[in-house]
Structure formats: structure tokens, C-alpha cells
Amino acid sequence: MTPFALDHLETLRAIVDEGTFEAAAQRLHMTQSAVSQRIKSLERTAGQVLLQRTTPVVPTAAGDVVLRYARQVQLLAADTAAELGHGSRGGASDAGAPPPSLALAVNADSLATWFLDALASLPAEVPVVFDIRREDEERTTTLLRQGDVLAAVTSTREAIQGCTSEALGTMRYRAVASPGYVDRWLGGVPSIGRVDATPMLSFDRNDDLQRGFLRRALGYDPRPPRHYVPSSSDFVRAVGLGLGWALLPDQQSADDLASGRLVELSPGDVVDVGLWWQRWTLASPLLDRVSAAVRAGAAEALLPPS
Numbered sequence: 001m002t003p004f005a006l007d008h009l010e011t012l013r014a015i016v017d018e019g020t021f022e023a024a025a026q027r028l029h030m031t032q033s034a035v036s037q038r039i040k041s042l043e044r045t046a047g048q049v050l051l052q053r054t055t056p057v058v059p060t061a062a063g064d065v066v067l068r069y070a071r072q073v074q075l076l077a078a079d080t081a082a083e084l085g086h087g088s089r090g091g092a093s094d095a096g097a098p099p100p101s102l103a104l105a106v107n108a109d110s111l112a113t114w115f116l117d118a119l120a121s122l123p124a125e126v127p128v129v130f131d132i133r134r135e136d137e138e139r140t141t142t143l144l145r146q147g148d149v150l151a152a153v154t155s156t157r158e159a160i161q162g163c164t165s166e167a168l169g170t171m172r173y174r175a176v177a178s179p180g181y182v183d184r185w186l187g188g189v190p191s192i193g194r195v196d197a198t199p200m201l202s203f204d205r206n207d208d209l210q211r212g213f214l215r216r217a218l219g220y221d222p223r224p225p226r227h228y229v230p231s232s233s234d235f236v237r238a239v240g241l242g243l244g245w246a247l248l249p250d251q252q253s254a255d256d257l258a259s260g261r262l263v264e265l266s267p268g269d270v271v272d273v274g275l276w277w278q279r280w281t282l283a284s285p286l287l288d289r290v291s292a293a294v295r296a297g298a299a300e301a302l303l304p305p306s
Contacts, residue, residue, distance in 0.1 A: 008042040009070035011035055012050065016067055016148070017103075017131070019056030042066070059146065068147030068162070068280075074100065075150065075284050082127060082286065099127035102290060105144065105152035107137035108203060109171060110275065112232035113251040115153065118297025119290070126289055136206050137275065144278055150287060151279035153294070163278045168295065169302025173271040175213060176253050176262045177245035184242065192266040196222035201244035204230045209247050213271055247271055251301065274306060 014024040015035070025032040043050050050063035059067050078100030106115050111134055119130060133143055140152035145160050159165035175192055182190045185198040196218060200210050205228070215221050227244050229235045236252050238244065245265060256262040277294055279287060 002045050004042065004045055004066070004069070006073065008038050008045070009066075009073055011038040012042060012063075012067060013070050013074065015039065015051065015057050016059060016063075021057070064146045071103070071147060071150060072280065072282055075102070075282065075287060078127075079284050079286050099129055100286065101129050101131050102151075102287070103131040103133065103149040104290075105133045105135050105140035105149040105154075107140065107153055107155075107275075108134055108232040109249050109252070110137070110153050113249060114297050114301030115294070117301070118294045121297060122289065122293050126286070128286060128290065136204075137273065139206065141278060144280075150282075151277065151291065151294075154276050154278055155273055156278070157274065157276055159278060162281060164281050165276050165278045166295070167305035168275045168277050168298035169304060170306050171273045171275060172250050172303055173209065173247040173273065174250065174253060174257075175210075175245060175265040175269070176239060176248050176257065177265055178240055178242040179260070179263055181242040181245060182263055190263045190265050192217050192269070195224065195245055195265065197224055199244040200224045200226050201235060201238055201246035202226045202228055203232075203235060204228055209271065210245075213247055217266060217269065272303070272306060275302065 011024065011028065014027050015021060018024045018027055021032050021035050021039075025035045028035065039051060046062060046066055048062040049060055050066055052058045052060060052063075111132065122128070133140075133149055135143060137153065137155040140149075140154040141156045141160050143149045144152050144154075144163060153168065157165060157167075177186075177190065182188060186194045192214075196214065200214075202210060211221070211223075214224075227238060229238045229243075232252075235246065236248060239246050239248060240256065240261060248262075253262055257264060275298065277291060277298075279291055
């Protein structure tokens with residue numbers, strides 16, 4: 001097979017990241033027709049269709065394979081340029097060019113509590129910007145498998161093909177509600193046994209944490225009314241305002257529990273979610289440094305791995 005041209009790989013990355021050929025053309029300072037020609041040439045080289053021409057554009061199975069390769073080339077180019085004392089852009093060294101962008105996937109609760117602090121701990125001389133994709137911890141590996149990200153915080157222990165997996169720690173959740181909620185809906189008695197038909201909070205429609213807790217606690221599968229609040233900080237605020245009860249990580253609830261602004265509905269009954277760091281098995285000093293920062297941040301913020 002003919003080697004892939006670097007500018008064609010850069011174009012593939014841009015289209016997938018931006019979602020459309022038009023947006024990719026603007027990012028690359030090219031015409032849309034030139035972008036289309038590059039992708040057609042890349043598909044001829046691969047011998048397969050790489051992109052579904054939908055809105056947004058979606059890679060095919062073959063496109064996922066080439067996209068992973070394209071991101072690996074980008075990362076290796078950035079590492080090489082850094083070692084030579086140059087910037088990097090689009091796979092070629094270029095002094096003064098913008099720093100490389102690393103795409104990472106992380107769950108909302110980690111993003112809201114400890115993950116950004118870990119990234120911020122990197123020294124200023126480390127040349128990198130981050131493209132963070134927020135996704136449920138059970139689904140972040142899908143982004144890894146598709147080649148959308150280089151590394152991910154995930155609840156999946158088993159490493160996916162082409163990646164390594166290391167334990168970060170445990171995030172502990174407790175069922176909590178506001179005192180006002182307890183008075184209004186539970187007759188003043190904070191008990192998980194009373195919430196099978198009272199309002200509950202969920203992050204989104206993929207969030208099964210609360211219902212799973214109820215199934216275990218009650219022995220059956222109730223379907224209480226649910227509020228959907230797809231923002232971690234607003235989710236916590238919604239609990240405090242009494243819209244519903246929910247499971248919150250200790251990092252977001254400990255102070256309010258201590259002050260009485262929240263009450264625990266099932267004291268001592270916790271949900272522990274193990275988190276892992278999965279990253280591509282690619283020799284990259286830059287990815288190594290980011291991984292070390294994430295590892296250190298998790299060690300400080302999370303409970304030890306169970």
C-alpha cells in the first residue's frame with residue numbers, strides 16, 4: 001500500500017474534529033473542494049471509504065483505523081519537534097508554531113473535581129493544549145477505540161486493543177438530598193426506602209448510577225420521576241435546591257454533609273466507582289508526562305484502587 005501523505009492525514013483529523021468539510025477547510029485555510037480532493041485521495045490510498053458524509057461527519061470502521069494512525073503520527077511529530085527544540089503543526093516541525101493538541105476523554109465528575117487540577121500541574125514549558133471530550137466513564141473507551149482520543153479516564157479495567165490500562169483510584173458516591181427535599185417528599189425522615197416514587201436526578205439518559213443504587217437498596221426496579229441535569233456543577237446545585245435526590249461523589253458533597261446543607265439518605269451505604277487511565281501504547285514523552293500528571297492528581301484526590 002502506498003504510504004499516507006501527511007497533509008491528507010492532517011485533513012482527516014481536521015474533518016473529524018470539526019464535524020464538517022466546510023469547517024475543516026476554514027481550519028486548514030483551504031477551499032472545501034481542496035479538502036474533498038485530499039480525502040478522496042486518502043480513500044484511494046486506503047482502498048476503502050473512510051468517512052460517512054453525514055452531518056456531523058462520522059468515520060467508517062476503516063476510517064477509525066486511519067484516524068488512530070493519523071493521531072499517532074501527529075503525536076510523534078510533536079514529540080520529535082519538541083526534542084529538536086521546535087514547535088509542531090500538522091506533522092512537520094516549525095519553530096514558533098502552536099503547541100500540539102492532545103484529545104482526552106474524561107467523565108463529568110472527574111472533570112468537575114480533580115482532572116483539570118492534574119492537567120494544570122504540568123510545567124509551563126510542556127508544549128501542549130488539550131481537546132477534552134466529556135463522556136460517561138463507561139463510554140470513554142469507545143472514543144479511544146474509534147481513535148477520537150489518545151487517552152481516557154474510564155471505569156473499564158480491561159485495556160482495549162492497542163492501549164494500556166492502569167488503576168487511578170476509586171471515586172466514592174453517597175445518596176444525598178437537601179433537608180428541604182426530605183421535609184417535602186419524605187415526611188422529614190431521610191431514608192432511601194422512601195424515595196421509590198419521589199423525584200430523582202440523573203445526569204443524562206445514559207446515567208444509571210441512581211437507578212442501579214435503588215435496585216440494590218430496594219430489591220426491585222422502581223421508576224421514579226427524573227430530572228435530567230447534564231452539567232456536574234448544576235447537578236450538585238440542583239440537589240442542594242431540593243429538585244431531587246442523587247448520588248454525589250465525596251469531593252462534591254463532604255462539606256455540605258458536614259454543615260447540614262445535605263443529608264445522607266442511606267448512611268454508610270456507598271457506591272465505589274473504580275477509575276482507570278487507558279492510553280495508547282505509543283512511545284511518546286509528551287503523553288508520558290500527561291499520564292504522570294493524571295496519575296499524581298488521581299492519587300491525591302481519589303481513594304486508593306480497590
